[in-house]
Amino acid sequence: MTLRLFIVLAALSAVQCKTSYKICVPQQHLKACQEMLDVETKSKAVLECVPARDRMECLYYVQQRQADLVPVDPEDMYVASKFPNQDFVVFQEYRTDDEPDAEFRYEAVIVVHKDQPITNLDQLKGLKSCHTGVNRNVGYKIPLTMMMKRAVFPKMNDHSISPKENELKALSTFFEKSCIVGKWSPDPKTNAAWKAQYSQLCALCEDPQKCDYPDNYSGYEGALRCLAHNGGEVAFTKVIYVRKFFGLPVGTIPASQSSENPEDFAYLCVDGSKRPIKEKACSWAARPWQGLLGHNDVLAKLSPLREKIKQLADAGAATKPEWFTQVLGLSEKIHHVADNIPIKPADYLKKANYTEVIERGHGVPETVVRLCVTSNVALAKCRAMSVFAFSRDIRPRLDCVQESSEDDCLKSVQDNGSDLASVDDMRVAAASKRYNLHPVFHEVYGEKKTPNYAVAVVKKGSQYNNIGDLRGKRSCHSSFGTFSGLHAPLYYLINKKAINSDQCIKNLGDYFSGGLCLPGVDKPENNPTGANVANLKKQCSSDNDNSPLKCLQENRGDIAFVSSAELPKYDASQFELLCLNRDAGGRDALANFATCNIVMAPSRTWLSAKDFLSDVSIAHTPLSLAELLDDRTDLFNIYGEYLKNNNVIFSNAAKGLATTEKLDFEKFKSIHDVISSCGVA
Ligand SMILES: *[C@@H]1O[C@H](CO)[C@@H](O)[C@H](O)[C@H]1NC(C)=O
Ligand SMILES: *[C@@H]1O[C@H](CO)[C@@H](O)[C@H](O)[C@H]1NC(C)=O
Ligand SMILES: *[C@@H]1O[C@H](CO)[C@@H](O)[C@H](O)[C@H]1NC(C)=O
Numbered sequence: 001m002t003l004r005l006f007i008v009l010a011a012l013s014a015v016q017c018k019t020s021y022k023i024c025v026p027q028q029h030l031k032a033c034q035e036m037l038d039v040e041t042k043s044k045a046v047l048e049c050v051p052a053r054d055r056m057e058c059l060y061y062v063q064q065r066q067a068d069l070v071p072v073d074p075e076d077m078y079v080a081s082k083f084p085n086q087d088f089v090v091f092q093e094y095r096t097d098d099e100p101d102a103e104f105r106y107e108a109v110i111v112v113h114k115d116q117p118i119t120n121l122d123q124l125k126g127l128k129s130c131h132t133g134v135n136r137n138v139g140y141k142i143p144l145t146m147m148m149k150r151a152v153f154p155k156m157n158d159h160s161i162s163p164k165e166n167e168l169k170a171l172s173t174f175f176e177k178s179c180i181v182g183k184w185s186p187d188p189k190t191n192a193a194w195k196a197q198y199s200q201l202c203a204l205c206e207d208p209q210k211c212d213y214p215d216n217y218s219g220y221e222g223a224l225r226c227l228a229h230n231g232g233e234v235a236f237t238k239v240i241y242v243r244k245f246f247g248l249p250v251g252t253i254p255a256s257q258s259s260e261n262p263e264d265f266a267y268l269c270v271d272g273s274k275r276p277i278k279e280k281a282c283s284w285a286a287r288p289w290q291g292l293l294g295h296n297d298v299l300a301k302l303s304p305l306r307e308k309i310k311q312l313a314d315a316g317a318a319t320k321p322e323w324f325t326q327v328l329g330l331s332e333k334i335h336h337v338a339d340n341i342p343i344k345p346a347d348y349l350k351k352a353n354y355t356e357v358i359e360r361g362h363g364v365p366e367t368v369v370r371l372c373v374t375s376n377v378a379l380a381k382c383r384a385m386s387v388f389a390f391s392r393d394i395r396p397r398l399d400c401v402q403e404s405s406e407d408d409c410l411k412s413v414q415d416n417g418s419d420l421a422s423v424d425d426m427r428v429a430a431a432s433k434r435y436n437l438h439p440v441f442h443e444v445y446g447e448k449k450t451p452n453y454a455v456a457v458v459k460k461g462s463q464y465n466n467i468g469d470l471r472g473k474r475s476c477h478s479s480f481g482t483f484s485g486l487h488a489p490l491y492y493l494i495n496k497k498a499i500n501s502d503q504c505i506k507n508l509g510d511y512f513s514g515g516l517c518l519p520g521v522d523k524p525e526n527n528p529t530g531a532n533v534a535n536l537k538k539q540c541s542s543d544n545d546n547s548p549l550k551c552l553q554e555n556r557g558d559i560a561f562v563s564s565a566e567l568p569k570y571d572a573s574q575f576e577l578l579c580l581n582r583d584a585g586g587r588d589a590l591a592n593f594a595t596c597n598i599v600m601a602p603s604r605t606w607l608s609a610k611d612f613l614s615d616v617s618i619a620h621t622p623l624s625l626a627e628l629l630d631d632r633t634d635l636f637n638i639y640g641e642y643l644k645n646n647n648v649i650f651s652n653a654a655k656g657l658a659t660t661e662k663l664d665f666e667k668f669k670s671i672h673d674v675i676s677s678c679g680v681a
Contacts, residue, residue, distance in 0.1 A: 019301050020046035021308075024058035024067035026634040027051045029326040036323035041311040045304035049327075056384055059083065069294040069305070071329030075391040076344035076635075077359050080293060087296035089342040092306060093289040096327065099240065099251035100336045104286035104352050106238035108138035110268040110410035111224065111248050111277070116233060121271030122152045124268035128204055129175040130226030130235040132183035133218050135674035137357070138238045141393055142285045145360040146270070147174070157363035162617035163395040165194065166362050172198045179226050181211050181218040186623040187659045204230055214536065221245055228260060234268070239281045242267075254341050275528050282404045290329060291340070299342055306339050306509055313337045326634070358391055367396040369613065369621050371649075372409035374402070377651050381642045385649075388636050394624045396617055412436045419618050420606045422649070426483050428605045428665070429672030437607035439665050440619050443654035445565060445602065451658075453564040453597035454488030456578040457552065458587065464559070464578055466585035467498060474539050475512040476551030476560040480520035481680075484550070484563035488598045490680065491671045492580060504678035509535040517556060518544040563601055564593040565653065601666050602668050604651055605660060619659060626657040 025033040033049035052058045059080050060069040071094070072080065080088045095102065112118060116127075125145065125181040132139025144167060147153045154173045156166035168184060180201045185191040195202060196209055202211035204226055205218065213219075217226035220241035227235035243250040246265075247258030262277035269275055269282035283552055288591050292309065309328070313335050316324035324330050330337075330608055349355045373382050382400035390397050401418040403409045408419035414435040423431045443449055458464055478485025490508060491500045499507040509516060515538035520526055537557040540546045548560035559578065572590045579586045579596035588596035608618050629636055639655065641650040 006506060012617045017671070020048055021069060021165060021298070022048045022050045022067040022178050023302075023306050024050045024052050024061050025327050025328070026054050026058070026072040028634060031324070032322040033327045035321065036312065036327055039312060039315050039323075041308060041315060043304060043308040043311050045308040047308065050217075053316055053640050053642075054634055054657040056388060056636045059088075059293070062088065062293065064297060065297070068298050068441055069292050070085055071290065071327075072293045073290050074288045074349060074352075075358065077288075077291075077293065077349055078355070078391040079387050081206075081344070081346040083350070088345050089296060089299060090291045090292050090293055090345055090348045091298065091302060091340065091342045092292040092309060094334050095289055095336040095338050096251075096333050096335075097336050098253055100338065102251060105289045105334075106138055107281060107283035107286040108142040108238065109237065109239050109242060109281050109283050111142075111227060111235045111237065111242060111265055112268050112274070113227075113233065114264055114266045116266075116275075118268065118272070120267075121147070121270070122150055123272075124234055125152050125174055126176050127233040128231055129171075129178040130204060130217065130223040130230075130232035130237075131178060131180045132237060133155065133213065133221055134180050134183075134184055135393060136228050137287050138220075139223060139236045140180065141357055141360065143169075143236045145357045146284050148360070148363070153541065155363055155365075155511045157365065159367055160614070161365055162614060163362045163403065164620060166196055168198045168201060174199045176200070177203040177231075178234075179211075179215070179217045179230075181205055181213055181215045183212070185616070186621060186627045187616070189659070204232055206230075224260075227265070239283065242277060242281065248278065287353055287357075288348055288352045289338075291348075293345065302342070305339075310337045319338060319504065347426055358393070360393075360548070362395065367613070368399040368633070369396045369420065369618050370399040370401050370418040371622075372401045372403055372412050372421040373649060374405055375648070376402075377643050377645045378402075381638075381648050385636070385638060389621055389625045392628060394621050394628070396621055406667050410437065410607065411538075413437055413607060414569045414611065416482070418620075419613055420608055422604055422606045424604050425602055426487060426606070426668065428437075428602045432607060432665075432669070433672075435607075435609075439605045439660040440608045440615050441623060441657050442603040442660050443651060444658050445653050446655060448594065449656045449658070450564075450594050451603050451664075452484075452601040453593050454484035454563060454599050454601050455564050455567065455593050455597045456489075456580055457548070457557065457560040457562060457567075457570060457575050457590075458578050459667050460574055460576050462558070462587075466578075466586070467492065467496060469582055470559055471511060472513050473558040474514035474556065476518045476539065476548040477516065477518045478548055478555035478562050478566070480518055480523070480526045482563070484598075485520065485561050485603045486680065487671060487675050489561045490678070491674050492598050494674055494678070501674065501678045504675075504680065505533075505536070506531060509533070514558070515539040517541075517546055517548070517551050561598075564597065567593060575581050600601070600664055602656070621655055623659065630656060 006561050030051040052061050058070040061085050062070055062303045063083055099244045134140055145595045154170040156170050158166055171287055178201045183191055184194045184361040202208040205211055206216040216222055217230050220237045221233040224238045224245045226232040240250050246260050246262040247256045249255045265277050266274040266280050270284055273280050313330055317335050347374045372380050379400055403412050410431050413421045428439055490504055494501045499511050516536045517540040518536045548562045551557045567590050572591055576587045577596045579588055581600045646652050
């Protein structure tokens with residue numbers, strides 16, 4: 001070997017020693033990730049930050065080798081295990097300092113009174129039960145998963161009610177009384193109705209009327225208090241809290257004082273036997289630790305990476321900077337990083353019996369809710385949402401149906417080929433009529449998560465109080481055909497009998513006789529009769545910016561009819577709203593559009609057919625998903641762009657979903673009737 005070649009080889013291997021790894025991070029935490037790179041560690045392994053839309057996209061990046069690792073929850077591991085052709089491995093676990101050697105994060109146990117006459121799980125029937133809270137792992141999901149295997153447990157596949165209601169009904173039939181606090185449905189009305197109907201499920205709570213957090217008999221320890229002091233006969237909780245409750249040592253935590261006597265209670269094992277509380281618990285299933293997920297190629301250079309992560313975890317433990325939580329996924333309690341023998345995510349879940357907990361159903365045939373979409377990218381997103389929602393215990397399972405157009409989707413819902421299809425804006429009124437459908441939920445927007453409203457903007461300091469004050473004045477509008485720019489003001493004027501409904505466009509022009517800027521009014525398709533529209537575009541400027549804002553700013557108009565979605569562009573020190581919805585009229589600040597407006601505007605809305613699945617079933621999955629992701633867009637940003645496409649399934653502007661009120665929908669229908677009678681709809 002020549003000396004020169006040797007030097008080249010030596011240099012190459014030196015480069016390889018400084019091994020580098022790409023950690024995937026949700027876009028919104030990229031900055032925090034870069035701060036992490038500046039942290040000094042003994043390890044010379046180099047990390048690189050790869051931004052992705054959210055954790056779901058991170059999984060994809062890791063599979064594609066665009067990234068090497070991403071921190072995940074057990075539920076994400078489940079999603080990962082469903083990727084076709086994946087070779088993911090879990091190679092480090094995030095544990096607590098309290099239990100650095102525990103195999104699982106928590107183990108689900110049943111605790112009973114020592115003398116409770118019970119020799120098998122069937123005898124849980126008719127007891128008074130204590131739970132952590134609805135939808136939680138050890139106090140709800142795991143017991144349901146285990147009990148529904150038994151013939152004595154009521155069937156949960158009644159399709160005339162929703163899967164969640166099936167659970168509540170089964171639990172309230174099986175147990176005599178319980179305490180299961182929390183929000184049973186994301187829809188407040190449904191929640192209240194169920195709390196009334198299945199009130200036995202709240203009877204053992206401290207405050208049965210409220211049946212919500214905080215309740216002294218809810219939570220891990222509360223379930224034990226419920227058992228010990230509130231007449232409970234069986235409690236579903238986790239091991240570590242049982243040991244704490246009875247003052248027993250756990251992990252690194254020494255024994256403590258407790259007035260509770262462990263001799264009075266026992267664990268109930270899966271085989272029906274009892275075991276003293278002081279002995280090792282027998283558990284049903286466990287929730288595994290969170291951890292780091294990589295692809296198979298990482299295994300070849302694992303040690304430097306593991307050391308690096310451990311050193312970063314130690315470096316951040318005292319101050320817990322943003323990267324500690326948002327990039328590495330560690331927390332106040334959970335920051336002990338432990339190496340494990342690299343394992344496939346599916347096997348990791350299986351050894352905790354957690355797969356069956358995630359996959360728990362309600363008995364065949366399982367209810368599904370079928371969402372109709374019209375593009376390949378929407379189909380891909382729908383399928384991703386489906387696996388994600390399923391992994392997080394949201395039922396019914398989401399199914400995806402593809403049709404070639406919005407109308408085909410609406411038709412498909414009408415014919416029971418799918419359960420949900422969406423339409424934008426005022427289409428909701430026409431589509432519901434044409435296909436005999438009704439709205440179930442809609443998007444909400446902005447910081448305050450409200451629908452949009454049609455609003456009337458005036459200059460601050462103007463003396464207008466009601467619409468009558470504007471007769472003969474000049475108006476600016478969002479384009480022809482928009483709800484806020486045309487339909488809402490027309491409806492308002494006709495409804496107030498300020499103008500006549502025949503020839504309503506001409507009448508609008510006459511009302512604002514000072515002149516209008518209604519962009520698009522002169523297009524042939526908007527003016528088939530070729531009526532004289534000179535007054536209707538008189539106030540438009542000659543250049544191309546005919547936005548209502550510019551129209552007001554350049555003093556070409558006295559009032560602007562726009563959507564509240566536009567208001568962030570308006571300067572609150574210059575403009576305010578005219579409250580046409582109030583009988584007394586008046587003006588208010590731009591920020592108060594939800595109470596000072598013309599009328600609520602229809603959002604993107606999902607329609608379902610009458611008489612098929614109940615709306616409660618249909619809405620449960622999307623509403624629960626939206627609620628779960630409300631403050632966790634880092635997990636799955638369902639409103640963000642998808643594979644570089646905008647407005648896929650949801651509009652990019654959406655911030656959440658809400659149940660559509662019947663009254664609001666009736667209003668849209670009557671607006672539709674009014675404006676179609678004058679030929680504008
Ligand atoms: C909670 O319940 C326990 C047992 O019934 C009782 O000793 C305790 O005072 C209660 N705590 C509160 C805050 O009500
Ligand atoms: C899993 O289930 C089996 C029996 O069904 C049980 O013996 C075992 O303890 C469970 N595993 C965990 C981690 O709870
Ligand atoms: C609608 O379609 C589903 C799935 O094919 C079917 O199970 C259900 O019975 C149908 N419902 C009605 C009312 O026809």
